[in-house]
Amino acid sequence: MNSPSAAWRLEQRSDTDLALVLTGDWDAAHAGQIAPETVFEEIRRHAAIQRILLAAKDLGRWDSVLMTFLIGLIDRCRKEQLEVDTAELPEGIRTLLDLAYVVPERAGARREAIRTLWLAEIGKSAQRLWADAKGFTRFLGEAALAFAALAFGQARFRRVDLWLNIQECGPSAVPIVTLISLLVGLILAFVGAVQLALFGAQIYIADLVGRGMTREMGALMTAVIMSGRTGAAFAAQIGTMNVNLEISALRVMGFAPMEFLVLPRMLALILIMPVLCLYADLMGIIGGGLVTVSFFDVSLMQYLHRTQQAVHLADFLIGLSKCAVYGVLIAIAGCLRGMQCGRSASAVGDAATSAVVTSIVFIVVSDSIITLICNRLGI
Amino acid sequence: MAKPVITVENLTLAYGDFLIQRDLNFTINRGDIFIIMGGSGCGKSTLLMHLIGLQRPAKGEIFYDGQNFWRSEPGDREKIMRRIGVLFQSGALLSSLTLADNVALPLGEFTDLSPTQIRRIVSYKLALVGLAGFGDYYPSELSGGMQKRAGLARAMALDPEILYFDEPSAGLDPISAKRLDDLIRSLQASLGATVVMVTHELPSIFAIGTNSIFLDSETKTAIAGGPPKQLLAESKDPKVIRFLTRDQENRPMPDAGARP
Numbered sequence: 134m135n136s137p138s139a140a141w142r143l144e145q146r147s148d149t150d151l152a153l154v155l156t157g158d159w160d161a162a163h164a165g166q167i168a169p170e171t172v173f174e175e176i177r178r179h180a181a182i183q184r185i186l187l188a189a190k191d192l193g194r195w196d197s198v199l200m201t202f203l204i205g206l207i208d209r210c211r212k213e214q215l216e217v218d219t220a221e222l223p224e225g226i227r228t229l230l231d232l233a234y235v236v237p238e239r240a241g242a243r244r245e246a247i248r249t250l251w252l253a254e255i256g257k258s259a260q261r262l263w264a265d266a267k268g269f270t271r272f273l274g275e276a277a278l279a280f281a282a283l284a285f286g287q288a289r290f291r292r293v294d295l296w297l298n299i300q301e302c303g304p305s306a307v308p309i310v311t312l313i314s315l316l317v318g319l320i321l322a323f324v325g326a327v328q329l330a331l332f333g334a335q336i337y338i339a340d341l342v343g344r345g346m347t348r349e350m351g352a353l354m355t356a357v358i359m360s361g362r363t364g365a366a367f368a369a370q371i372g373t374m375n376v377n378l379e380i381s382a383l384r385v386m387g388f389a390p391m392e393f394l395v396l397p398r399m400l401a402l403i404l405i406m407p408v409l410c411l412y413a414d415l416m417g418i419i420g421g422g423l424v425t426v427s428f429f430d431v432s433l434m435q436y437l438h439r440t441q442q443a444v445h446l447a448d449f450l451i452g453l454s455k456c457a458v459y460g461v462l463i464a465i466a467g468c469l470r471g472m473q474c475g476r477s478a479s480a481v482g483d484a485a486t487s488a489v490v491t492s493i494v495f496i497v498v499s500d501s502i503i504t505l506i507c508n509r510l511g512i
Numbered sequence: 513m514a515k516p517v518i519t520v521e522n523l524t525l526a527y528g529d530f531l532i533q534r535d536l537n538f539t540i541n542r543g544d545i546f547i548i549m550g551g552s553g554c555g556k557s558t559l560l561m562h563l564i565g566l567q568r569p570a571k572g573e574i575f576y577d578g579q580n581f582w583r584s585e586p587g588d589r590e591k592i593m594r595r596i597g598v599l600f601q602s603g604a605l606l607s608s609l610t611l612a613d614n615v616a617l618p619l620g621e622f623t624d625l626s627p628t629q630i631r632r633i634v635s636y637k638l639a640l641v642g643l644a645g646f647g648d649y650y651p652s653e654l655s656g657g658m659q660k661r662a663g664l665a666r667a668m669a670l671d672p673e674i675l676y677f678d679e680p681s682a683g684l685d686p687i688s689a690k691r692l693d694d695l696i697r698s699l700q701a702s703l704g705a706t707v708v709m710v711t712h713e714l715p716s717i718f719a720i721g722t723n724s725i726f727l728d729s730e731t732k733t734a735i736a737g738g739p740p741k742q743l744l745a746e747s748k749d750p751k752v753i754r755f756l757t758r759d760q761e762n763r764p765m766p767d768a769g770a771r772p
Contacts, residue, residue: 289621374606382604385564386618386666387593 139164169205318420342421371471406460550727597667612647
């Protein structure tokens with residue numbers, strides 16, 4: 134059907150009365166371009182006008198575009214003290230207009246965009262930071278109390294939850310840890326080999342890979358994987374429980390969320406991280422061995438022997454204790470963000486993101502501190 | 513003579529500087545089905561959160577059997593909380609546990625019952641709310657009404673003296689809502705429990721409420737209280753009348769609002 138598109142015209146009815154006649158299809162497809170302002174400009178040209186009569190002739194299809202146009206125009210006219218008469222409009226449009234005006238806007242309901250000074254912004258950020266720090270400290274304190282309760286055998290949580298979490302953190306993460314640490318070992322070997330081969334000292338690739346993996350990379354890569362895999366999952370799980378009021382329900386039933394939800398998750402990570410780290414070390418050394426043996430003219434026995442000489446127990450212990458620390462930090466970050474989660478779906482997403490960011494920051498900062506301490510102590 | 517279970521004195525509810533309700537005074541007697549009503553957003557659920565100990569009042573006192581709830585030692589407070597059961601609006605079942613595990617959770621932790629006894633109690637409670645045989649289902653596998661009933665089974669797990677309900681019939685079809693009302697009333701009658709219910713469902717209010725308080729969002733305090741039918745018959749406050757009659761002009765007979 135070829136319908137006429139939206140049009141309007143002004144008709145002078147008397148000295149003080151002006152009629153606005155709408156014709157054609159006033160829907161989103163045809164009338165989206167007509168702004169109430171342009172029509173109002175036109176009305177303003179008739180200086181003596183006191184009353185606007187709204188009328189429709191041969192009006193075709195119409196939808197909310199027409200309604201918003203009319204509301205915009207009526208608001209504008211009333212502001213300029215022009216009387217608006219809707220009597221000539223079709224009944225359906227009149228009813229909808231009445232509905233739009235029947236409940237007056239609640240005073241103060243509209244949120245004004247308040248322009249804040251940059252100084253105030255800085256102050257607010259500082260306040261947020263302070264509140265964040267307080268929340269973090271409180272969380273640490275509560276976690277410590279929960280561990281104390283555990284030590285005295287009074288912590289209330291389901292033992293089976295601990296096993297489920299251990300399974301979720303440990304065995305399920307093995308494939309990804311295998312892949313990543315194998316590749317990291319491979320990369321370490323290649324990077325070192327290029328330089329070492331210049332001196333014909335390819336055999337020392339074993340030192341580089343062995344010590345690099347055990348002291349540093351094994352723990353670090355495991356921690357990064359676990360923060361993305363498990364830390365985010367903790368935040369999302371606890372956050373969703375918060376949204377569903379499950380945490381409130383737990384509280385009412387007499388369970389402390391710190392003991393019931395946070396404790397088993399933290400324990401699981403702390404127990405499982407060193408084990409995963411040990412496995413990652415092994416995979417890294419195998420990865421380095423693959424490169425050394427296949428490309429750099431070193432036999433497997435030579436590589437293994439050299440690795441044995443280069444890597445000491447202290448290296449392993451440093452790596453493992455680092456990883457235990459990372460485990461605690463990831464668990465803290467994940468559970469903290471989950472507990473702080475707001476009450477909406479997007480808040481859960483934010484909590485998961487924030488958990489990963491927080492734990493990676495924690496990991497890198499604590500790594501620097503531990504490395505510095507080890508360096509000072511000469512181990 | 514009715515015995516007061518919960519007494520609220522000069523209670524003021526606020527989030528920071530934002531006042532929700534102030535100067536609330538009321539008494540809930542043993543065996544009451546006490547309705548907290550009022551328009552949307554007037555602070556009904558917030559009041560509930562205060563009564564069940566999830567939020568600390570800005571001012572005022574809450575007494576359970578004469579014992580000041582918020583000024584008690586944490587251990588004593590826990591003992592009071594052990595006597596109450598709460599059904600949250602959405603059920604708030606732990607989504608990672610089956611229905612049976614949800615109901616068994618408080619039993620396993622706070623009683624010395626053997627696993628067999630716990631299993632028996634769980635299936636009994638589920639049968640009470642009409643969910644016999646659903647013990648191995650997860651909450652997400654059930655309809656909203658079933659989740660609510662399962663939440664009720666969990667709230668009743670420890671045979672509490674006081675049951676709290678947050679909008680129990682919201683989101684249920686009229687027949688399920690009526691069944692839930694009947695269930696609440698028969699549980700109350702047979703267990704002798706006290707029921708406190710937040711709702712704005714008129715049929716529920718008139719059908720089962722024995723006492724009530726009406727919160728107003730404009731004056732930010734309670735503007736009426738008493739048995740709902742009596743309120744409808746005698747109240748002079750236009751706000752209360754409009755609420756209880758769905759804004760109809762003529763005041764119907766008290767029974768007209770109740771479900772047949």
